[in-house]
Amino acid sequence: MQSVPPPPPAPAPSRRNLLTGLGLAAAAPLVLGATPRTAHRDHVSRPPVPGSRTVLLRRAALVLTMDPALGRGPLGAVDDADVLMRDGAVAAVGPALATPPGAWVVDASGKLVMPGFVDTHNHLWQAVIRGGCTDRDLFGWFRGCTDPQRGLLTPTAVHSFVRLAALDAVQSGVTTLVDWVDIFSYDLIESYVRALADTGMRFTYAMFPPTPDAALATKVKRELVDPVPLGSFQIATHAARAVEAHNRAHWETAQDLGVMLNSHVLERPEQRADDPLGVLTDIGALGPRLLINHAVHLTDAEIAAVAEHDVRVAHCPLSNMRLASGIMRLSDLGRSGVKVGLGLDGGTNDSSDFHALMKAAVGLQRARTTQAGVFPQVHDVLRMATLGGAEVLGLADRVGSLTPGKRADVVVIDPAALNFAPRFDWVGQIVFNGRPENVDAVFVDGRPLKLGGRLVDIDTDRVVREAEAAATRLRTAG
Numbered sequence: 001m002q003s004v005p006p007p008p009p010a011p012a013p014s015r016r017n018l019l020t021g022l023g024l025a026a027a028a029p030l031v032l033g034a035t036p037r038t039a040h041r042d043h044v045s046r047p048p049v050p051g052s053r054t055v056l057l058r059r060a061a062l063v064l065t066m067d068p069a070l071g072r073g074p075l076g077a078v079d080d081a082d083v084l085m086r087d088g089a090v091a092a093v094g095p096a097l098a099t100p101p102g103a104w105v106v107d108a109s110g111k112l113v114m115p116g117f118v119d120t121h122n123h124l125w126q127a128v129i130r131g132g133c134t135d136r137d138l139f140g141w142f143r144g145c146t147d148p149q150r151g152l153l154t155p156t157a158v159h160s161f162v163r164l165a166a167l168d169a170v171q172s173g174v175t176t177l178v179d180w181v182d183i184f185s186y187d188l189i190e191s192y193v194r195a196l197a198d199t200g201m202r203f204t205y206a207m208f209p210p211t212p213d214a215a216l217a218t219k220v221k222r223e224l225v226d227p228v229p230l231g232s233f234q235i236a237t238h239a240a241r242a243v244e245a246h247n248r249a250h251w252e253t254a255q256d257l258g259v260m261l262n263s264h265v266l267e268r269p270e271q272r273a274d275d276p277l278g279v280l281t282d283i284g285a286l287g288p289r290l291l292i293n294h295a296v297h298l299t300d301a302e303i304a305a306v307a308e309h310d311v312r313v314a315h316c317p318l319s320n321m322r323l324a325s326g327i328m329r330l331s332d333l334g335r336s337g338v339k340v341g342l343g344l345d346g347g348t349n350d351s352s353d354f355h356a357l358m359k360a361a362v363g364l365q366r367a368r369t370t371q372a373g374v375f376p377q378v379h380d381v382l383r384m385a386t387l388g389g390a391e392v393l394g395l396a397d398r399v400g401s402l403t404p405g406k407r408a409d410v411v412v413i414d415p416a417a418l419n420f421a422p423r424f425d426w427v428g429q430i431v432f433n434g435r436p437e438n439v440d441a442v443f444v445d446g447r448p449l450k451l452g453g454r455l456v457d458i459d460t461d462r463v464v465r466e467a468e469a470a471a472t473r474l475r476t477a478g
Contacts, residue, residue, distance in 0.1 A: 053446055054091075054100050057083040057412065060108040062426055065093055066115050066387040066401035074379050075427065076401070083113050085408035088446040093402050108412055111440060112426060114382075115401055116175025116409040117354045118389025121293045121314035121343025124179050125150075125158055125192065127165040128471050129347045138268050138323045141348065152477050153183065155191035157470040162195035164467040169344065169352040170201055171455055172436040175409035175444045176389070176399055177201060178314075178343075180236050180262060180293065182208040186216070193224040197231060200449050202409065204393065206262040208236035212249030214256065221257055230445060232259075234291070239263045240274035248283040260289045260312075260394065267294035267325050277302050286311055291392065293343065294319075295333075296326040303329065307336040312392040315384075317360040319345035331365045334375040341389030342381075355434035358385055362431065378428050412441035414453070 065076035082097040133145040221233040235254040254261040286309040293314040390400025442450035
């Protein structure tokens with residue numbers, strides 16, 4: 001749902017027009033958002049005429065580039081600056097940039113600009129069970145919520161739930177997302193990937209083959225994911241001694257396809273009996289092409305091994321709290337130099353609020369150690385949410401910072417809101433005050449997915465209605 005109703009005379013921008021090319025004639029660049037500050041914050045004037053894909057974000061009050069070479073401090077902060085996007089890439093960051101011929105100019109006065117959030121672990125289809133099994137731990141959640149619903153899924157239902165949750169992530173500022181998916185039939189997988197592709201976001205489909213089926217994994221990658229320009233692929237697994245042969249086959253498939261292996265590891269203390277890190281070590285998977293999720297109950301020796309082999313980690317603090325799984329030793333991992341990103345983790349995150357995720361990542365370590373100065377600090381968690389997440393996924397050469405030449409995955413935040421104002425320390429306020437409704441605009445590969453606080457060319461009421469109808473059908477069928 002939109003946070004503020006649109007003013008009646010303003011037409012909703014059309015993604016068809018916007019995605020076919022952005023811009024106007026050189027003599028008359030369009031300025032969006034140039035309405036008085038008292039106007040509705042989701043007001044968007046007429047959409048640009050199709051043309052060049054050149055976008056200039058003009059006069060942002062603060063730009064966080066996440067590149068220390070482009071600004072001050074670890075976040076590369078630049079005051080009163082413009083951000084130029086051309087042909088889907090960041091072209092320049094700096095004050096008073098020249099307006100290129102045919103550019104589409106977006107007025108970012110008084111706003112904050114930064115790279116989009118990178119969600120390193122999700123299960124979007126679990127939107128069907130949001131708010132469910134609230135008194136259960138991880139295993140109770142499996143028995144009461146995920147397992148009964150997964151077996152009832154249809155292609156139409158999958159599309160509805162994935163679309164709902166993915167758009168929720170986009171409106172929260174997520175531009176890159178990894179979805180760990182244990183859905184098995186080809187028609188369901190096809191519907192899942194299509195729903196992801198339709199959102200316009202950058203995504204990785206991490207496929208869990210229930211049996212060592214390299215042929216199916218290869219087919220999904222080559223026929224469904226590879227044709228999507230913003231799509232990528234991983235092999236997912238559940239590392240455990242009881243299925244070590246499957247884990248080995250999954251790792252071999254990942255190597256054959258040249259992709260990462262993605263495994264849940266030690267989310268609950270009971271999973272110590274599975275010896276997941278030992279299994280991953282024995283099959284030869286420890287290294288930078290291994291992503292482990294949760295990793296709540298790592299020992300000192302396991303943290304050292306993860307650091308030594310440059311294993312990547314996804315931290316899901318809100319989900320871990322919800323399922324009583326424990327608190328990751330994030331400060332110890334950070335001190336060891338482990339690359340850690342943040343993950344929403346599907347249904348047990350209950351929403352896609354990335355600001356809440358960052359706040360929890362900071363707060364849990366302070367609660368665990370009773371030290372306010374413990375890692376991560378605000379600048380650490382902002383980096384984890386952007387460039388750090390990109391490093392985890394091996395995408396830091398493409399996304400995660402506003403370094404010229406990287407893809408233009410950009411978020412514009414409006415601090416002129418009751419929950420955010422007045423200005424004291426905007427960097428801290430992004431983490432501790434921000435909410436999805438403060439995300440004014442989202443660009444992925446230079447294309448707008450959200451403008452003026454509204455998703456572009458999306459009927460959110462219809463998206464919700466279709467998800468509600470699909471959920472009702474599943475409950476009736478069950």
